[in-house]
Amino acid sequence: MTAMTISKVAKKAGVGIETVRFYERKGLVDQPPKPPSGGYRVYPAETGERIRFIRQAQELGFTLREIKELLSLRTDPATDCADVRERAQTKLGEVTRKIALMKGIQAALEKLIAACPGQGALQVCSIIDAIEAPETTRKE
Amino acid sequence: MTAMTISKVAKKAGVGIETVRFYERKGLVDQPPKPPSGGYRVYPAETGERIRFIRQAQELGFTLREIKELLSLRTDPATDCADVRERAQTKLGEVTRKIALMKGIQAALEKLIAACPGQGALQVCSIIDAIEAPETTRKE
DNA sequence: CTTGACTCCGTACATGAGTACGGAGTCTAT
DNA sequence: ATAGACTCCGTACTCATGTACGGAGTCAAG
Numbered sequence: 001m002t003a004m005t006i007s008k009v010a011k012k013a014g015v016g017i018e019t020v021r022f023y024e025r026k027g028l029v030d031q032p033p034k035p036p037s038g039g040y041r042v043y044p045a046e047t048g049e050r051i052r053f054i055r056q057a058q059e060l061g062f063t064l065r066e067i068k069e070l071l072s073l074r075t076d077p078a079t080d081c082a083d084v085r086e087r088a089q090t091k092l093g094e095v096t097r098k099i100a101l102m103k104g105i106q107a108a109l110e111k112l113i114a115a116c117p118g119q120g121a122l123q124v125c126s127i128i129d130a131i132e133a134p135e136t137t138r139k140e
Numbered sequence: 141m142t143a144m145t146i147s148k149v150a151k152k153a154g155v156g157i158e159t160v161r162f163y164e165r166k167g168l169v170d171q172p173p174k175p176p177s178g179g180y181r182v183y184p185a186e187t188g189e190r191i192r193f194i195r196q197a198q199e200l201g202f203t204l205r206e207i208k209e210l211l212s213l214r215t216d217p218a219t220d221c222a223d224v225r226e227r228a229q230t231k232l233g234e235v236t237r238k239i240a241l242m243k244g245i246q247a248a249l250e251k252l253i254a255a256c257p258g259q260g261a262l263q264v265c266s267i268i269d270a271i272e273a274p275e276t277t278r279k280e
Numbered sequence: 281c282t283t284g285a286c287t288c289c290g291t292a293c294a295t296g297a298g299t300a301c302g303g304a305g306t307c308t309a310t
Numbered sequence: 311a312t313a314g315a316c317t318c319c320g321t322a323c324t325c326a327t328g329t330a331c332g333g334a335g336t337c338a339a340g
Contacts, residue, residue: 006317018299021319026297039306040317046268053268056241061201064297070245074266075255085256092249095242101196102239105210109232115215116225126214128186128193146287158329161289166327179336180287204327 004043013051020051028054028068061098104130144183153191160191168194168208201238244270 002008010017024031029050032041050071057067073088075081108130115125142148150157164171169190172181190211197207213228215221248270255265 016299017317019297022298034318049268049271053271056271057245058297059201060238060242060245061199070267073249073252075252081256085253088249088252088256092246092253095246095249098200099239099242099246102200102235102242105197105200106232106235106239109213109228109235112213112215112228113225113232116221116228127210128189131189131193131196156329157287159327162328174288198327 003040004045004047005040006043009043009047009051012048013055015051015055020047023051023054023064026064026068028064028071060095101131143180144185144187145180146183149183149187149191152188153195155191155195160187163191163194163204166204166208168204168211200235241271 006017006020010020013020020029023029029047032043034041053071054064054067057070058064062070069087070091073084073091075084105127108125108127111129112125112127146157146160150160153160160169163169169187172183174181193211194204194207197210198204202210209227210231213224213231215224245267248265248267251269252265252267
């Protein structure tokens with residue numbers, strides 16, 4: 001069982017070595033200590049999963065800063081539960097909002113696909129219909 | 141009814157003037173022609189909506205390049221329907237996938253919130269559980 | 281017809297998120 | 311014990327996405 005070196009982690013996570021190191025610098029993943037005997041750092045298996053999570057969260061429009069916050073949410077005895085709870089609820093609001101927006105786009109795309117293949121010119125339907133202007137009810 | 145100048149558009153869309161101009165340069169929104177009489181450009185009302193859409197799509201993790209593609213999808217007689225349909229379907233796949241990922245995070249947050257307030261130390265539950273490793277079934 | 285606010289345009293600067301490079305050390309297989 | 315592959319670390323470069331600046335032109339009100 002070969003030790004988990006940085007290149008193994010990177011490969012498992014589907015990123016480059018430099019990216020792993022970049023996330024270490026940013027505090028998104030822990031840099032394991034160098035073994036006292038000297039030599040290469042050895043990574044726990046979770047690091048790969050953690051990086052995968054980071055990448056997916058990025059695809060969902062979270063910044064590394066936000067992802068760091070997400071990752072710091074965990075129920076363990078050491079952290080103040082009420083605080084974690086509150087931050088989790090804030091994040092939950094964000095993702096719920098994003099899901100709603102995304103569903104708007106999904107619906108618009110489905111409508112577009114449905115409208116398209118019929119014959120030539122049905123309605124002109126734009127993706128922008130996906131957004132229901134929230135505040136644009138002001139004239140001027 | 142005062143003409144829609146660039147600052148009005150920006151305000152309506154909730155961005156700065158420079159951002160509008162930046163999107164014009166990038167081809168994400170059309171730059172209206174300068175009136176032949178000279179003077180300031182006047183913008184159609186849709187520009188504001190369009191920019192709002194751009195910002196929302198960005199929050200959902202789409203790049204400007206991708207958003208440009210999204211915006212170019214529309215069923216109108218001028219464009220090849222089959223082509224539009226195909227591109228729309230690709231995009232639909234992407235957003236559907238994103239929704240699934242986002243729901244994973246949503247569920248994890250809900251679980252976290254539910255686990256938290258009970259007493260002190262219930263399970264340690266990490267957000268990373270949100271991701272079901274797709275390919276990590278390889279050992280080594 | 282002048283003043284203050286706004287537009288236009290080009291260019292420069294900023295920030296987030298990597299990516300690349302290079303030299304020195306380490307590990308492993310032959 | 312040496313070659314080839316890999317690690318470590320610092321620094322520098324890149325690319326996307328804006329933001330800021332500055333000077334010249336324009337507009338509308340007093």
